[in-house]
Amino acid sequence: LEPIEASMRIRSSRGNATISDVARSSGVSIATVSNVLNNGPKPVKEATRQRVLIAAKELSYHPNATARSLVNRRTHTLGIFFFVVDSMVVVTNNYASGILQGVLTATTELKYNLTFFTRPWAGTKQTAFAAFQDGRADGLVIVAPPSDSDILSDLIDIGLTMVVVAGTGRDIGIPCVDVDDALGATLATNHLISLGHKRIAHISGDPNMNSVPLRRSAFTSRLTEAAIEVRPEYMVTGQYNGSNAYEQTLSLLRFKNPPTAIFAGNDTIAMACMHAARDSGVSVPRDLSIVGFDDAPASALVHPPLTSVSQPLTEIGSLATNMLVDMIERPDVDRRGSLHLLKPSLVVRESTAPPST
Amino acid sequence: LEPIEASMRIRSSRGNATISDVARSSGVSIATVSNVLNNGPKPVKEATRQRVLIAAKELSYHPNATARSLVNRRTHTLGIFFFVVDSMVVVTNNYASGILQGVLTATTELKYNLTFFTRPWAGTKQTAFAAFQDGRADGLVIVAPPSDSDILSDLIDIGLTMVVVAGTGRDIGIPCVDVDDALGATLATNHLISLGHKRIAHISGDPNMNSVPLRRSAFTSRLTEAAIEVRPEYMVTGQYNGSNAYEQTLSLLRFKNPPTAIFAGNDTIAMACMHAARDSGVSVPRDLSIVGFDDAPASALVHPPLTSVSQPLTEIGSLATNMLVDMIERPDVDRRGSLHLLKPSLVVRESTAPPST
DNA sequence: CTGAAAGCGCTAACAA
DNA sequence: TTGTTAGCGCTTTCAG
Secondary structure, rough: OOOHHHHHHHHHHHHHHOOHHHHHHOOOOOOHHHHHHHOOOOOHHHHHHHHHHHHHHOOOOOOOOHHHHHHHOOEEEEEEEOOOOOOOOOOOOOHHHHHHHHHHHHHHHHHOEEEOOOOOOOOOOHHHHHHOOOOOOEEEEOOOOOOOOOOHHHHHHHOOOEEEEEOOOOOOOOOOEOOOOHHHHHHHHHHHEEEEEOOEEEEEEOOOOHHHHHHHHHHHHHHHOOOOOOHHHHHHEEEEOOOOHHHHHHHHOOOOOOEEEEEEOOOHHHHHHHHHHHHOOOOOOOOOOOEEEOOOHHHEEOOOEEEEEOOOHHHHHHHHHHEEEEEHHHOOOOOOOOOOEOOOOEOOOOOOOOOOO | OOOOOHHHHHOOOOOOOOHHHEEEEEHHOHHHHHHOOOOOOOOOOOOHHHHHHHHHHHHOOOOOHHHHHHHHHOOOOOEEOOOOOOOOOOOOOOHHHHHHHHHHHHHHHHHOOEEEOOOOOOOOOOOOHHHHHHOOOEEEEOOOHHHHHHHHHHHHHHOOOEEEEEEOOOOOOEEEEEEEEOHHHHHHHHHHHHOOOOOOEEEEEOOOHHHHHHHHHHHHHHHOOOOOOOHHHHHEOOOOOOOHHHHHHHHHOOOOOOOEEEEEEEEEHHHHHHHHHHHOOOOOOOOOOOEEEEEOOHHHOEEOOOEEEEEOOOHHHHHHHHHHHHEEEEEOOOOOEEEEEEEEEOOOOOOOOOOOO
């Protein structure tokens, strides 16, 4: 066996040791080194195996991932594609980071790598598009594609392996994981109805998000079923980043018949509602009940603590990831259009109460 | 020119078109294709160029990133390594997601990819270690290495290009970006002192985080300078996830001489303090002033809104990334041990007031 | 049981 | 102006 110094000298000067460094230093062929290090199918004499193992360790050899990927046609890397909201602020919003956390956890467990695809999507013809097609990732998790984007069909054409999170609503033959939005909205609405509210408003998220019509129509259905009038002026289209929810709430509260409860599209909107209520001298929950959606960590910390529909973000992310890897590793199975809806639950806190009037 | 159908037939059946598909379909050599597509140095006849371009487009050819990386010895990918805190929950805490957002933004602007290195670090000898050495990334952003870990020196031995975020305190010759912890603590402490507080406690973060001793010693220095006694029982060692801050605050409040103010190691701890105070019937800020660190989004939403030291997380992340890419692309320059401290600022809200006694 | 050689898709000398 | 060829580091038949 070579002493350490000798083997060090053998190793190619710039950069890491390669498989042929190991082969040379252990006196075998690179084919054998590869076979040993991969626990390959071919039987190897124990002495040889040891020699290779030791040489590899001494050279602190690590197979080059790129070279491997090239021949294996598999990068062992997953991509995650977030739609760029709020000009690049992706990770710091509660929804995205929850999903990401789930994807990341599952990815790690499955021994895959995770890389971001962040360039704004601009259609097939764009340069940005290249990243999807250059073999960087074995599969892609697409998060919350807007309903007015053609990204999914474009990506299908490429033949990429992928799963969609929060893409319900348009079935285009890609497996999809999502919270059951209709159920979530139903839970929230039922809660308000059972408290005795009759004048209930809804401030939704961005109109081009798939969840929005689902939540809205479940909301109106419940109202109708409970023989409660659905007033058009109570149906407000907002944005998930809460940008104009404050003003919208002020408007609602200025009505001759203001709502006694608001079902907010998410917690960010709900908190804007709370601020608007406070600034209008309207007490929550005495004069106004508020229900959010997402059960973000901050919901428990605000005052009063927010009643909210909790959705299992990390589970959604990790289920999607597990499905994706399964698709990659068993491409034979056909799961086009499979849909997995996870159940939300209502977390009742102190922002909701029976109407005072 | 080949009609589309013909060129489609040329293309290798499984998978994407390759450079030789384009070469064949446009009747030139692969070298020319490469040269055209990379705007290479060699002059090309305009007609040829057009033929190549059109063939590439018809075949919707995209150079394979893996093959490219192999020959270029550059993946155009950055890695980010978070120390695994709270068993994998990385992205959903305010600090980590702020840094990540900054790194991600800069990475995107610089046209690099970002991949996660999430396997828990377990020393050089571990399998997990392989990922760092297999050439997957051109450089690495290391976030908040614990002071009792030997990761940095191990990684230096590998010869990886990297920059450290929140690694101040131990200069081991790697460029480092961080907030000025001492200044942040000084701002917080000065604020409390100038309000008239004499009995000020400090609940720190995890003892093995580099920021902790820096913040603590700035705190005690200011106290000493102001001729305020540093009581040992007021110096509490906590954790950044706030896990036992609630109980620690209760203990502090039970003292015969309880503190009138607490400087919390971060906002999570500060919020736990607020809960403990409320549950003890201690009013914030009347009976107890609280200052946090980080200025997390939730700080503005809690009640009362939290006074906190704001640190520029995304700037830190993007500065680190820019430095890293510069190191990758201009390896000649020597920047060992360079240290960049960004300035924090104090955001005064309603959790601080003069002491009532 | 082990090795030689082909080739993954691409870039970059070096020729022509 | 364009083509030929030799690798990048690795896996994998196919021979010995």
